[in-house]
Amino acid sequence: VTDIRRTPNHQGAPPVVGDLASFPSHAALARSLTDAGGHGTLSTLTPDGHPYGSLVAFVAADDGTPYLLASELAEHSRNAHREARAGLFVAAADVPDDADRLARPRVTLLGGLAPFDASPDDRDRYLERHPQAQRYVDFPDFSWWRLHVARVRYVGGFGVMSWVDGHAFRAATADPVVNHADGILAHMNDDHADACLLYARHLAGAGDATAATAVGVDRHGFTLWAETPAGPQVARVAFGEPVDSARAVRAAAVDLVSRARQRAAADGA
């Protein structure tokens, strides 16, 4: 599957048709990756000025601010005590083994890394996501650190990227669907290819499409890769209203089929 999940904006990209306003914002997509928590690469600065990447297990606070538990003995802790400027790189988890990782979403959060006093809720949230940390959460040499996000670089895949301001990042909300896209897309393409073609032809402006593949899904709608006599097009169709969970996509997809059929009948197709 060609993974064009967002508005492609690189040279040579196919035209994008349909409901362009319904593409999720990069701020929301960045929040989707961050709020899922998990493992990331923390970049800190060594005493001799090299950017130093290391593995961390993090979660995000309600406003998307990532925080983590680190040993005072770890290089990244020593580095951050000297120099707060840091970055956290997070890629989508659960990438299929055969996936082209460079075509998959990821995000880099830049800002200042500083120790903080984790509340009991912060601690519970962390241990729920990283239960193995129970073993060392009470060690005296472990401390809580959080990254105050100043700027965000979101990369959705080839040629799909932008900078997001820290305030916009904190104000956005994670998309409840996009982290579950793989399963939904596989289901649509394996079992409902006819629906995808209906969407492309009658709802997304690719009226002469001969085939369509779902390549993206989020709370606002589907992104389709449509084959047309004039070449491929990226075709976007919006749900009637945003869905609030991955589970709700099914009903929204069925509703889109009804709308597409009504439109087809009205168009005399």
Added chain:
Amino acid sequence: VTDIRRTPNHQGAPPVVGDLASFPSHAALARSLTDAGGHGTLSTLTPDGHPYGSLVAFVAADDGTPYLLASELAEHSRNAHREARAGLFVAAADVPDDADRLARPRVTLLGGLAPFDASPDDRDRYLERHPQAQRYVDFPDFSWWRLHVARVRYVGGFGVMSWVDGHAFRAATADPVVNHADGILAHMNDDHADACLLYARHLAGAGDATAATAVGVDRHGFTLWAETPAGPQVARVAFGEPVDSARAVRAAAVDLVSRARQRAAADGA
């Protein structure tokens, strides 16, 4: 499985017994991760001095020097043109979903990142590892970059870590077994738990072990987690001679069983 693959050196770690000299060097283990190629997090420096992590697909030259193909438009290329100091973070690939990533090996390579003229062999090696790069290898805005490694931080898991000098890194050779350890360890523990206990008792100095689990394997031998009446021990047993492939571990393991039985008989056990 407790993942103690290397000499534990943190406080409170169990005693290590057996053939300690046979543990692989951290230089060789760093080369094993690097020479496998794959994806890593490149850390570069933004104009405002933040360390910036981004996804790259890399391979290693014969001396372990990592190199990669990058668009001139990418942030990391712009950053590296301004400031060569960079880092490449590489974690073991194909980690089981339920694994504790913080207990798994990873490496950070620090040095200077600079463009270079890739030879046809360099190019072939890269495209063999990353066939998807065929799509853009000839794009005019893509260039080859390599990281001249000045220092290496190897982290084998909790409390198992050291700095390795760039010269030692380049002089070391990758271990042909360690990247295949998961499958070998699962086989040993599932089907040959009796052999592991023989090793621990009669070859690795844990004579009163009541159970033993293989937790590490490399070209030089097995690392075992042995339960004894006095508490757990890490027990190391060396092969008769280093093996040259993962496949050769089987014969070496059988040979160790013979040696352990002979020793047991000689000891009157």
